[in-house]
Amino acid sequence: MYKLMLCLRYLRTRYIALASIISVTLGVATMVVVNSVMSGFSHEMHIRLHGILSDIVMESHSLDGFYQYDQHMAAVKKVAGDDIEDMTVTVHVPAMLDIYYRNQWMPRQVTVIGIDDATYNKVSDFSKYLKHPENREQVNFKLKEAGYEGPADSKLTEAGWDYRRRQIAYQKAIEEEMQRFEIMRQSGRTLKASTHDPSQLAPMPSPLAQQEEPVKTRFADDPDAPPLPGPPPAELAQRMAANGTDAAAGPGTEGDPFRGRHQYEENTFDPAKHQSPGIILGMAVANIRQPKPEGGVRDIFLAVPGDDVRLTFPSAESPPQAVSETFTVVDFYESKMSEYDSGFAFVPLSKLQSLRYMTHPELGSAVSTIQIRLKPGADLNEVTARLRGAFPPDQFPFRIQSWKELQGPLLAAVQMEKTILNILLFLIIGVAGFGILATFYMIVVEKTKDIGILKSLGASGGGIMSIFVGYGLSLGIVGSGVGCILGLLFVWNINHIAKLIEIITGREVFDPTIYYFQEIPTIVEPSAIVMVVTGAMLIAVMASVLPAIRAARLHPVEALRYE
Structure with a gap:
């Protein structure tokens, strides 16, 4: 009982113990905050990386792809059919995207992915990041x-x-205005050379007036003009009826003699009514995100759904040739991963295969990857190893990797950063441990007489030792407990605190133009908190062991001799 009483007394009356508690508190709170933020970033990164990649990817060795993918997919189902939920194929090719913005072409380097819109969403979370519901x-x-x-x-x-119709109408109006200006400019060349008097300007009949001028007036004074057509023959109606046409039929109807011409005009590409092949762009490809002076961000779009862009990429021929095609932007993809949003563009699979000449009369179409989604609960590493064993890369035109292996360097870098931060922050608690060690040595020296009296009254060495170890444990419990509470409160209000710091300092703490997050992501992992609190308590206890051993070894006579 006396051990507990002494521990509590030292804890209440020793101001130097307060410094040790504050050191442990700050170390624990910092570790809780950093672990929660790093876990949030890591979780968001995993979701977005996995959002565009399926669980397992069978990737071609060459840019030209591989044929007979349906047979390979059937073989894959035989090897891992019980663990496979769905599969699809894609074509990947590097390309140059040109966006026409403010009377100039803006080039962007992208990776074009040809996808099957019916199956691609079954192997990835691609559609959840699109902008149209x-x-x-x-x-x-x-x-x-x-x-x-x-x-x-x-x-x-x-x-x-x-928006597209308005843009086309605006462009047509500009073109008509430019044509009118050109006609007026050319008409100025008919001025007499001897004067610059505008009254001497030779009038230029408008094209419309020329078209409406009667034919007889045009050719009346021309002896070489062809003879004017006479009235239509009386038997014209009978002949047209015999041929299945009707002189009175409207344009495009069955009896229209120019029906083929009208159908051709209807099928002619009209940008106000028709679109080019569709393309889905990464948000950052056609968007410049800038911070506002008053806070927040401003999006400047170089192109939006309804605009046309130009795509140039290599064909699958040998040697490859440059292929260019116009596409209409139909949507944006925003995963909030800068690597994806600024580098990917998606087009229909069949269209990309056709443009790149990836079809063979006997082998069918070629693809770049086969993407596989596993059923929930399936072992990713085990299925990947099984498929690698069945399809060695030296015998098949593709290699097999899991999505974690494809993004291995990035994921490893994030994990390494998190580990190093934990080690560095644990050093803060280690510094607090050395403070506890020095404090306890001072207490042992100061309380030498009290230790001698306790031993002369019958206190054992173990009892004396337990006083100091319990004192260290109490410091660890109080410091880590308060630090854990403060850290959790900071995490739960981290975005409000960030805004407050921005107001005070006038500088942005978390720039959404870099991270593409509107708020700082955090995830509180109970296991991490337990590890941090337990580690802090162990450091405090270990720091008190050496002073406790010294106090336990003091002889009562030698302890009282100093007095």
């Missing part, structure tokens, strides 16, 4: 009328078919 339900490459989600003050909310 209909595409999040089922991906397709058709331009929508409206409804794209984005910042209220951005062009994205106005995108769609209506």
Whole structure:
């Protein structure tokens, strides 16, 4: 009982013990905050990395891809069919994207991915990062009328078919105005050489007036003009009826003699009515995100759904040739991973295969990857190893990797950073441990007489030792407990604290233009907190062991001799 009483007394009356408690508190709180933020970033990164990649990827050795992928998929199902949920194929090719913005072409280097919109979403979370709600339900490459989600003050909310029609009408109006200006400029060349008097300007009849001028007036004074056509023969109606046509039929109807011409005109590409093949761009490819002076970010779109872009990429020929095609932007992909949002563009699989000449009359179409999604609970590493054993890369035109292996360097870097931060922050608690060690040595020297009296009254060496070890344990419990509470409160209010720091310092703590997160992501892992608290308590106890041993070894006579 006296041991507990002494521990509590030292804890209440020793101000130097307060310094040790504060050291442990700050160390524990810092570790809780850092672990929670790093876990949040790591979790968000895993979700976004896995959002575009399936569980297992069978990737071609060459840019040209490999054929007979349906046979390979059937073989894969035989090897790991019980663990496979779904599969799809894609084509990957590096490309140059050109965006026409403010009368100049803006080039962007991207990786074009040809996907099957019916199956690609079954092996990845691709659609959940698209901007149009209909595409999040089922991906397709058709331009929508409206409804794209984005910042209220951005062009994205106005995108769609209506935006495209307005843009085409505006361009046509500009072209007509330029033509009128050119006609007026050319008409100025008919001025008499001897004067610059505008009254001497030779009038130039408009093209419309020339078209409306009667034919007889045009050719009346021309002796070489062809004879004017006479009235239509009386038997014209009978002949047209015999041929299945009708002179009175409207354009495009069955009796129209120019029906083929009208159908051709209807099938002619009209950018106000038709779209080019669709393309889904990463958000950062056609968007410049800048911070606002008053806070927040501003999105400047170089292109939005409804605009046309130019894509140039190598064909699958040998040697490869440059292939260019116009595509219509139909949606944006925003995973909030800069590597993806600034480097990927998605197009229909069949269109990309056709443009790159990836078809063979006997072998069919070629693909770059086969992507596999496993069933929940399946062992990713075990299935990957099994497929590698069945399809060695020296015998098959592809290699097999899991999504974690494909992103291994990035994931390893994040994990290494988290580990190093934990080690460095544990040193803070280690410094607090050395403070406890020095404090306890001072207490042993100061309380030598008290220790001698306790031993002369019958206290054992173990009892004396337990006083100091219990004192160290109490410091660890109080310091780690208070630090854990403060750390959790900081984590739960970290975004409010960040805004407060921004107001005080005038500088942005968390720049969303870099991380593409509107808030700092945090995840509190109970196991990490238990590890931090337990480690802090162990350090405090270990720091008190040596002084406790010294106090336990003091002889009562020698302890009292100093007095």
